[in-house]
Amino acid sequence: MINSYNKFAYIYDELMNDFDYQDWYRYIEEIFIRYKKEPKEILEMACGTGNLSYYFARDGYKLTCFDASHEMLSMAYKKLNRFKNIKMLNLDMIDFNLNKKFDCVLSICDSINYITDKDDLLIVFKNVWNHMKDDGVFIFDINSEYKLKNIIGNNTFIEDRGDIYYSWENYFDEEENICDFYLTFFLSEDGINFIRFDEEHRERAYSSIEILELLRKAGFKGGECFECFTFEEPNARSERLNFIAFK
Ligand SMILES: C[S@@+](CC[C@H](N)C(=O)[O-])C[C@H]1O[C@@H](n2cnc3c(N)ncnc32)[C@H](O)[C@@H]1O
Secondary structure, eight states, X not given: OOSOSSTTHHHHHHHTTXXXXXXXXXXXXXXXXXXXXXXXXXXXXXXXXXXXXXXXXXXXXXXXXXXSOHHHHHHHHHHHTTOTTEEEEEOBTTBOOOSOOEEEEEEOTTGGGGOOOHHHHHHHHHHXXXXXXXXXXXXXXXXXXXXXXXXXXXXXXXXXXXXXXEEEEEEEETTTTEEEEEEEEEEESSSSXXXXXXXXXXXXXXXXHHHHHHHHHHTOEEEEEEETTSSSOOOTTOOXXXXXXXX
């Protein structure tokens, strides 16, 4: 990974406070009900600061979660270390081997877009397949091509939250289908003195057709794509797509 999710990890939850992870958890539970799955052992890839993991841990699922960023995991650890049914690991989605199979593998909040090479994404999907029990379910979402190209790409966002001021400058490369984000943060404890730090993030835009094809190549069956948080077909302006695939 490039310089991402380092110091940003410490303010991630504050900046994500408009995301309702409990709703996301409910959506995943609805998926379990819809497809008659009763998973007990779950693997969550790129768990970040553990915002979704918290609900699975709270409700007694046996959860293994991992992330490539030490800093994100250290925040997750603070939130989750009191649960005995959770294991947290520092691993990369492209190269992990847990020697164990799960009923369900999850990855949320566009973490899959961070796999910017298509061949690597196939490796990730194959790896997930190898870590799933027969009849297991794989659930993940991506930022849509439409969102990365037209909403985030070639746009600058500035937000002033008083103690955190940040800019988010984004460029979309049409040839590579890559969106580069340049983030600059200014943080203050007293509203007078600010410290600055910078990060670069990079997400690849994948079409739903590309994702479904890669899932099929990796061995999955019945790949489905929905407008995230619904069971509706996505449209040309859908911003987040949710995929469900079965072993
Ligand atoms: C947008 S955050 C989402 C975090 C978390 N899933 C959430 O919902 O808040 C993307 C996460 O993906 C992680 N990540 C990016 N590339 C990764 C990789 N190759 N392997 C594991 N984690 C990765 C980052 O460290 C970061 O925590």
